[in-house]
Amino acid sequence: MDETQLLVHFTPLDWMWTVLFILLMTLCGIIFYNLGKKSESDFFLAGRGLPWWLPAASVYATHTATDTPMWIAGVIYKWGLRGIWYSFxxxxTALSAFISTRIFRRSMAMSQAEWQSLRYSGLGAELLRGWLAGWQTFMNMFVVAWVSAAMGKVCLYLFGWPPxxxxxFFTTICAVYVLTAGYWGVIMADFQQGVIAFVVITLVSVWGIAEAGGPLMIVHKLTALGQGWRIDPFHFDGFWGLDADHFYTMDFITLLVMATIGGIGMGNFIxxxxxxxxxxxxxxVRDASYAIWAGGFATxxxxxxxxxxxxxxxxxxxGIHAEGQYEMGWxxxxxEYLPAGLLGMFFAGIIAIHLSTISSHLNLGALxxxxxxxxxxxxPEASERTLVxxxxxxxxFLLAGSFLLGLFMQSITSWLIFALWLQAAGIWVPSILQVVWWRFNSWAYLSSWIANLVMSWLVVWVLPAVGxxxxLPNWANFWLLVVLVALVYVPVTFLTEPDERPHLVKYYVMARPLGFWGPVRRDAVRLGLVTPSGDLKLETGR
Amino acid sequence: MSLFKRDWTPIEAEEWTSHDLVASILSILTFFLATIGIAGALLLQTWGWVALVLSMVCMVLMFKIIDPKLRAISTDFEKKEAKYLAEIDRVTRWEAGDER
Structure with a gap:
């Protein structure tokens, strides 16, 4: 058998599941068309009125993409159960649910770029908003591209279809309900897709475990192969080192710190x-907190x-050595093991996984x-109709751009490790500082972004390529980027003026951020917006 | 202040307190223990089941601590957010003009 193709045979029942699912998804667009066209807020935020379980399902569905089982298969096959820390x-979301989510929801910003202009002031804030908006428009196109590339790979593998x-094909189907119903279509489809994906992932995984002889047989066979260490999530190759082919305790610590403490910040991760x-x-605020928490936990x-x-x-x-092959493991x-009839359901599940991510990023990029x-x-004077x-x-525009990019992407795992955390390493600390420290200003954050973009490519790709x-191992890349980028934004912070105080006061009173906001808080007290004990005067009527 | 305080006033709930800190730590522990707990339990390992049970205990404690506070914040904030915006705008505009 060609290792890059499986060529499954679908029965009519299998095709029925697939077609039914596609029809169900496109119906979403028609059903919610009238809600999505009312206003910009409806087209992009479903009118800010959703109960927690809908956005939670969307968080889960969006982060369950066609490429996700590939990269998790990639890290687990290579590293054993310790590889699970890459997905950690x-x-x-565990920390964000009770800190940055709360602060962001209170700010009322429609997007992270808009939040920048609430948090910062003046020209720097405008540049930052424009920069983040442009970057996010591109990044969402990029995400749609790599997820579509993964779908192309799956279809080639299963049916021999050209990439x-x-x-x-499936991305275009998704565009139908995103175009018609906007975020309403995305969120309602995400709920169905999230449920379908959850059931299918559980079913196929349990089926696979059973096919291998069950849990105890897996442990027994691993031991017999001399690979018993693979079931130990804490089996590391020493405390630290610089061999990129080892998994050190420092990798684990880095992944743990980055994931958990990162939840205080905004924008640390894509x-x-x-x-x-x-x-x-x-x-x-409560619904927002629980949505983020539950979506993360389901993940x-x-x-x-x-x-x-x-x-x-x-x-x-x-003994499979090629990354491109073992990342197709799931x-x-x-x-290879599900019976006829269930194959179609599995493929419908894969389409669900694919569409849920595509729809979110198409709508978000457009936002x-x-x-x-x-x-x-x-x-700025555009009517709601024009905006929709x-x-x-x-x-x-995003859809067309993603097709062009998607046809050029090959390996999924390496791209994702780079995009998910290495490319965000340099802005990891600044993204926390902008939430917790009043003195951190727009120029500092902007400079950290630019420095990080340049340095992440240099450190991870360019400089190693030219010798x-x-x-370096991922943990060393991460901390090196954290330090290098700090060399840029720390001086910029102290060499430039703080943001305008009235602007910061307005932001403080609205969002009530955590951390080092003493001078701003004192001004808020002086203006009568916050009483010395911390309560809002408006609330008490005093 | 009791860790399991249930009757938050909106004014108290606005402040960052030890409840947020404890809930955040329990939340991280829940995720951490669930990660190894679910995988270990699926492999029928004792350490997996222990981690999974501990994860559930952390989750229940977390909700008991933070939910009353989140309810108080939400009820109050959603009711008055429009008023906040208008009032804060008015006051900060006046303050900015005064400084010039």
């Missing part, structure tokens, strides 16, 4: 940006199922292009 970055077809949209679409639950099923795959197919468990670029800079129309045009720097 989802735990940023361009897999990349474009995941924050879609979550910001879900936070603002929740009807209360952790899912990761564990995937991880164990990949251990099952390992004992059945040990798909192989489903398509940044519409709200933060068009509405803010080009046409521009939102749709931007969705088409100036050795290829």
């Amino acid at each position: 970055f989802a735990a940023w 361009w077809f897999g990349v474009t 995941d924050w940006y879609p979550e910001a949209q879900r936070i603002q679409s929740a009807k209360t 952790i639950f899912r990761n564990a199922f995937w991880a164990v099923s990949i251990l099952a795959f390992f004992v059945m197919f040990p 798909f192989r468990l489903g398509f 940044y292009a519409t709200r933060d670029l068009y509405h803010h800079y080009v046409n 129309k521009v939102g749709r045009i931007n969705t088409v 100036v720097l050795p290829e």
Whole structure:
């Protein structure tokens, strides 16, 4: 058998599941068309009135993409159960739910770019908003591209379809309900897709574990293969070192610290940006907190199922060396071992996984292009009708761009480790500082972004390629970038003026941030907006 | 202040307190223990079941501590957010003008 193709055979029952699911998804667009066209807030935030479980399902569904089982298979097959710590970055939601989510929901910003202009003032804030909006428009196109590339890979693997077809076909179907119903279509489809994906992931993973002989047989076979260490999530190759082919305790500590403490900040991870949209679409602060927490927890639950099923795959197919092949492990468990009839359900589940991510990022990219670029800079007086129309045009623009990018992407795991945390390493601390420290200003944050973009590519790709720097393990890359970027933004912070005090006071009273806000708080007290004990005067009527 | 305080006033709930800190720590522990707990339990390992049970205990404690506070924050904030915006705008505009 060709290792890059499986060529499954679908029965009519299998095709029926697939077609039914696609029809169900496109119906979402028609059903919610009237809600989505009412206003910009409806098209992008579903009117800020959702109960916690809807955005929670969307958080889970959005972060369950076609590429996710590939990269989790990639890290678990390579590292054993300790590889699960790579997927632990989802735990940023554990802390965020009670800190940054609360602060962001109170700010009322429609997007993270808009939040920048609430938190900061003057030209720096405007530049930052424009920068983040442009960057996020591109990044969402990029995410759609790599997820579509993963779908192209799955379709080639299963049916022998040409990659361009897999990349474009299902993503185009998704665009139908995103274009018609906006975020209403996204959130309602995400709920269905989240449930379907959860059931299918659990089913296929348990099926795979059973096919390997059950849990105890997996442990027994791993021991017999001399690979018993693979079930130990704390089996590390020493405390620290610089060999990129080792998994050190420092890797574990770095992943743990980065994920958990990162939850205090805003914008540390690319995941924050879609979550910001879900936070603002929740009807209360409490709903927003629980949406983020539950979505993150469901993701952790899912990761564990995937991880164990990949251990099952390992004992059945040990000794695969090509990353591009073993990262297809979970798909192989489903398509090689599920009976006819269930195959179609599995494929419908994969489509659900794919569409849920695509829809969110298409709508989110359009939000940044519409709200933060068009509405803010080009046409501030635009009517709600115009804004919805521009939102749709931007969705088409993102879709077309993603197709072009998607056809060039090959390996999923390496791209994701880079994009998920290495590319965010330099802005990890600044993203926390902007939440907890009043003196951290727009120029400092802007400089950290620019420095990080340049340095992340240099440190991770360019300098090792030309032999100036050795290829470092991920933990060393992360901390090196943290330090290098700090060398830029720390001096910038102290060499530039703080943001305007009235602007900071307004932000403080509205968002009530955590941390070092003493001077701003004292001004808020002096203005009568906050009483010395901390309570808002407006609340008490005093 | 009791860790399991149930009757928060909106004014008290606005402040960052030890409840937020304890809930945050319990939340992280829940995620951490669930990560290894679910995987270990699926492999029928004793350490997995222990971690999973501890994870659930942390989760229940977390909700008992933070939920009353979140309810108080939400009820009050959603009721008055429009008023906040208008009032804060008015006062900060006046303050900015005064400084010039």
